[in-house]
Amino acid sequence: MRLIVPLQGVVQGKGGLLLGTLIPCALFYFLQLYLKRHRSSPKNLPSRSSSSANLSELPRSSSRANLLSRGSTGRAQLSSRATSISKPSDSPYYIGLDRAREDPYDEIENPNGIIQLGLSENRLSLDLIEEWFSKVFTYSSVGIKCGPMISTYQPMDGMPSFKKVMADFMTQVMGRGEVSFHPSRLIITSGATAAVEILSFVLADPGNAFLVPAPYYPGFDRDVRWRAGVELIPVHCRSCDGFTLNIMALEQAYNQAKKRGQKVRGILISNPSNPLGNLLNRELLNDLLYFARERNIHVISDELFAGSVFGDEEFVSMAEVVLRSGDAADKERVHIVYGLSKDVSIPGFRVGVIHSFNENVLAASQKLARFSSVSSQTQRVLTSMLSDERFTRDYLKINRERILSMHNVFVAALRGLGLECLKSRGGLYCWVDMSKLISPYSEKGELDLWIKLLNTAKINVTPGSACHCIEPGWFRFCFTALKESDIPVVVERLQRVVETCEPSCV
Numbered sequence: 255m256r257l258i259v260p261l262q263g264v265v266q267g268k269g270g271l272l273l274g275t276l277i278p279c280a281l282f283y284f285l286q287l288y289l290k291r292h293r294s295s296p297k298n299l300p301s302r303s304s305s306s307a308n309l310s311e312l313p314r315s316s317s318r319a320n321l322l323s324r325g326s327t328g329r330a331q332l333s334s335r336a337t338s339i340s341k342p343s344d345s346p347y348y349i350g351l352d353r354a355r356e357d358p359y360d361e362i363e364n365p366n367g368i369i370q371l372g373l374s375e376n377r378l379s380l381d382l383i384e385e386w387f388s389k390v391f392t393y394s395s396v397g398i399k400c401g402p403m404i405s406t407y408q409p410m411d412g413m414p415s416f417k418k419v420m421a422d423f424m425t426q427v428m429g430r431g432e433v434s435f436h437p438s439r440l441i442i443t444s445g446a447t448a449a450v451e452i453l454s455f456v457l458a459d460p461g462n463a464f465l466v467p468a469p470y471y472p473g474f475d476r477d478v479r480w481r482a483g484v485e486l487i488p489v490h491c492r493s494c495d496g497f498t499l500n501i502m503a504l505e506q507a508y509n510q511a512k513k514r515g516q517k518v519r520g521i522l523i524s525n526p527s528n529p530l531g532n533l534l535n536r537e538l539l540n541d542l543l544y545f546a547r548e549r550n551i552h553v554i555s556d557e558l559f560a561g562s563v564f565g566d567e568e569f570v571s572m573a574e575v576v577l578r579s580g581d582a583a584d585k586e587r588v589h590i591v592y593g594l595s596k597d598v599s600i601p602g603f604r605v606g607v608i609h610s611f612n613e614n615v616l617a618a619s620q621k622l623a624r625f626s627s628v629s630s631q632t633q634r635v636l637t638s639m640l641s642d643e644r645f646t647r648d649y650l651k652i653n654r655e656r657i658l659s660m661h662n663v664f665v666a667a668l669r670g671l672g673l674e675c676l677k678s679r680g681g682l683y684c685w686v687d688m689s690k691l692i693s694p695y696s697e698k699g700e701l702d703l704w705i706k707l708l709n710t711a712k713i714n715v716t717p718g719s720a721c722h723c724i725e726p727g728w729f730r731f732c733f734t735a736l737k738e739s740d741i742p743v744v745v746e747r748l749q750r751v752v753e754t755c756e757p758s759c760v
């Protein structure tokens with residue numbers, strides 16, 4: 255048999271196909287090897303290692319030639335995820351914060367500056383924090399003189415001594431004598447922001463989603479999406495229900511996502527709610543847990559304002575609800591976010607917490623905490639502060655009284671202008687109905703009013719659309735960064751805007 259092979263005529267017979275293929279391949283391979291060995295090396299160019307060590311030796315023309323030969327002609331590129339993040343923000347929430355930061359109101363130094371009511375910061379009790387520092391703080395409490403114990407690497411997810419006082423503090427704030435938090439269940443992070451981000455990364459894959467009752471805290475959009483790539487599906491709450499979450503609406507949002515092929519991995523709530531200031535009661539929390547159990551999804555409960563509750567209603571933690579349910583699988587699905595930014599008024603210290611009963615969530619979060627750890631000096635100071643039982647007890651009590659008093663004065667002042675607020679029981683803000691002042695009744699009308707408030711009244715507030723509120727005309731006013739003496743200035747400035755509206759408006 256004669257086979258037609260590349261070396262036709264040389265190889266024939268049964269093994270012809272095999273040999274006829276192998277021989278040319280081998281010849282080609284040896285030819286390549288020979289050419290490679292004998293190719294002259296570019297003597298005038300430094301080797302890769304020497305060029306990187308001594309870039310100035312590389313002739314400019316050859317460096318350009320090299321770049322061009324690799325086809326790089328434009329600007330150095332970012333990843334596609336960073337490219338979208340690097341663009342200027344178009345959210346009025348962040349634009350307003352920046353404007354107020356650039357031109358901040360000060361009674362004496364800058365009386366025409368912007369009054370910041372867009373940032374949930376509590377300055378009402380900073381004197382108590384300052385007093386603690388001046389009386390109790392010593393350098394040895396930071397551990398500066400303690401040598402290696404403090405200046406060497408410490409566990410990235412929090413020092414054991416700090417976890418212990420943090421767990422006790424959470425028990426004091428959120429436990430109501432019903433539930434206690436254990437240090438072994440805590441991961442310390444740099445702020446609640448990092449806690450939300452880590453949980454998003456751990457509980458969901460990119461493109462998965464969390465259901466979130468809306469209006470919601472505008473920062474969630476960044477914290478959940480940017481790095482973890484998780485989507486947020488707003489579940490709209492309405493003024494006719496006092497903006498209370500409706501389980502039917504939750505179900506509808508879940509089913510619609512499923513129809514779109516989107517996987518819902520959890521529900522993200524803030525309780526007390528930011529921006530509403532209302533509390534999710536025990537019944538609603540039970541319903542939420544039942545909903546999550548039925549669909550085998552997670553619940554992230556952000557309870558950052560738990561110690562800033564001031565009304566007649568008691569705060570109930572999701573941790574308490576899940577412990578009472580007695581269901582082991584439920585315990586695995588509930589994760590609490592807490593921190594010291596709001597209740598202890600120290601957002602600059604960047605302390606947040608994840609509390610979880612789920613060992614796998616703890617194990618993954620512990621590792622991820624390396625990207626957002628809190629310095630050991632900060633932990634040492636705060637260990638000292640939080641273990642001062644008398645201080646924490648008095649601080650929490652006085653702080654609540656001051657928030658309540660400021661809330662009452664502020665809400666009454668707004669009422670004097672014809673503006674009503676949703677009844678709030680916690681948090682550092684109120685949710686104000688300004689729908690009568692907007693024209694047209696739409697998101698555009700709302701943003702026009704926000705711009706007027708910012709430019710004419712020089713007051714920065716958060717428009718409801720930045721919180722994904724479905725009804726136009728609602729605004730979040732944070733009142734705890736104000737002094738009581740600032741309130742008449744706010745009222746006088748708001749009055750100017752109210753007067754520019756149609757007389758029938760108010």
Ligand SMILES: Cc1ncc(COP(=O)(O)O)c(C=O)c1O
Nearest residue numbers: 445446447471524528593595601
């Ligand atoms: C509900 C909620 N979660 C998280 C954060 C972020 O807190 P932190 O400053 O501790 O990162 C905030 C801040 O306003 C918040 O309101």
